[in-house]
Amino acid sequence: MKHRFTFAALLLAGACSAGAATPASPDYSGVYDCKGVDKSEGPYTATVNLDAVPAQSENGWRSYNFKMDVPGYGIYRGQAVSRGNQLAIHFALDDPGPKDFGTGLATVSTRGGRTTYTKFYYEPEFKGGNHGTETCMRR
Template sequence: MRSTMLAMLLVFSAIFPRLLHAADEFTATDYSGVYDCKGVDGHEGEYAGTVTLSIRPAYSSGNYASYDFKLEVPEYGAYLGHAAGNGNHLAMHFALTDPASRDFGTGIAKFRTDAQGRQTFHKFYFQPEYKGGNSGIEDCVKR
């Protein structure tokens, strides 16, 4: 009896926080979409690319959002990752699909609406292992 109650308590304690989290309605702005980006990389210089953000509703609630992230840069490839948002700030992890390059990093972005009513973001990123370390900035506009 005691072990059964303990097992039920463990199961309930594992499920209950998720149920509470799932009950919170998502109230933040959904930044999902395709963005045209221009950036300046510390090693590679100027570049252009496309960012695609796709919200993960099951893991988004209140002011918090979870996304799948993809950056495509011609002549370099696709960087896949994920992002976590709080309001108009989004942190993201990304990695080139070829792991041998050590081309991966973490970025932080701030979203805003420009004078034309378009969603935009400005991102700073850090890559601890790419060519001995690297950083850069990126400005993106939603299509």
């Protein structure tokens, strides 16, 4: 007999097993210097502040407040969560007019002794849909 698993069922199974004591994810808090390429806007640089929220972190999951300053574009605010070396980020430009908001998924690693993340992001409404990548290195 074939078994069918939906994405929701797999998430639920993961959440149930997360109840056991799990080592905390590393704390990725800090200031990061970023370089990215946006499909609509081209290359850019940014500074990211990632601040852990311990009261909203548990069982190996960490929560963060996220702020990204992109010269010439503005400030993007949002939130992030991590588990292990995965970091999910939701962000939105302070000016709601351009509908410049989205979600990214990053993989965290260490390069030259410094914490680095590489992120792919998707913006469903900015300029009819957009995406890009960026690499950020903690100072």
